[in-house]
Amino acid sequence: MADDAIRCDACPVLCYIKPGRTGSCDRYANADGKLIRIDPHVVLERAVERGDTLVPFLEKTSDWDGTLLNGERTFVTAIGAGTTYPDYKPAPFIISSQVAGVDMVTVVTEGIFSYCGVKLKIDTDRHLGAECSTVRSQGQAIGHVTTSEYGSQMVSLGGVRHLTGGTRHEGTATCDALLNLCNGKAVELTVDSGAAIVAQANQPPIFDGVREERMRVGCGSATIGMFAKQWFGKVDEVVVVDDHITGVLSEHQAGKLLGVPETGIKMQGRRTTPGRYFQVAEPGTSWGGTNIDDPLSVLDPFDPDVARPGLRLLMVSTTGEHRAYFELDETLTPVEKDLPEPLARSVERIRENCEPALCTVLFMGGAGGSLRAGVTENPVKLTHSVGKALTHVTCGGAPVYVWPGGGITFMVDVSRVPANAFGAVPTPALVAPIEFSLRLSDYAALGGYMDSVKPLPSIKREDETRRRISAHANNPWPLAPERDRK
């Protein structure tokens, strides 16, 4: 090793870095013999009061001008702050400030997360793949399809098994996908025996090359309930085709209460409760998340003792994307006709009530491990303090949800975290910012590194790479009293 190389000990890789070069993660460099963190350290400025959302996030991004910071309006994030690794040393920044007359401290560190992943919510009815199907990126298994939710397909990506338990390629592909998703970039994913999608935080999903427009208004049964009154008198029967619960107006309780007469309709699938059918078709990417292109394929012949020629039938999907109108001929066979204007308006109303389809990316990380030792000499006390809500956890200043129970397992919506806040190291693991804010007296009580506490005004132009940006207008101020964070 060249004599002038220096060793970076900010993660387990322990790179030797020559002058003018960067380490394997491109996050640290050797600048004239000094180890520097390349990315700017981010400080949030409280630009607007809550409720005033006129200043878009990042609009006020500017280079640091060296002004001393105002404690009520400035929050030191962990983005670009550096890590505690190998974890016995105090966090890179332990900052005291006064908030509403209370002495507070914020402990700031970038965490190296081998135990982390992404929960990806994809607003669509289209069938992504069977539950537990493997999800791949760059051909490598990086996660699986998990339980779908109301109007959304859910995917669980990453986790320690994919990051560390498979081949090096699997770990690297997993880390790349997580990093890109968390930093708001588009990622191509394929599902075994399922769809190919492009997912990107806060953007519509793209399914097999088709951009999804809207999520469903509800299941088939809910759609009947919502729109029954608008259909009453304008059509004799409505079937809302849905992969999960297909609704039939004349049999549904909503139709019964309105006095819709029986029509003699016969459905395929399994009738559960009146007007609600399961499994009318196989899952797919067509009508209502089923595999059917011909809606009549979910019907059996009408009951000749009840049905009559001329009976009017509307079939529609849960997004209004698919619709067809039929009238029965003399043989009680449905014949497709143009959609009458009043029914077209009702279909348009379904579409109007559908929200735009988006991908939502939640980063989920376990902070209950060694990084706690950078906060306190007695790590479990930090866990207890977070559990009792004495310590407030944020990720780049963004609010997080901390799971109840053991450890410090948190989730954050990456779209509320400043841009490019996430990094990676080739162990492989993700690097994510995390801040712990608490009363100074509570910090002392949990065995904090009181000798390392520095007042907020000490953060000034000591480092050219520090940067201040406006806080996300929709995020609660991270140092606000708890009652104001709701």
Ligand code: SF4
């Ligand atoms: S991978 Fe990055 S953080 Fe880890 S030792 Fe190398 S330069 Fe440092």
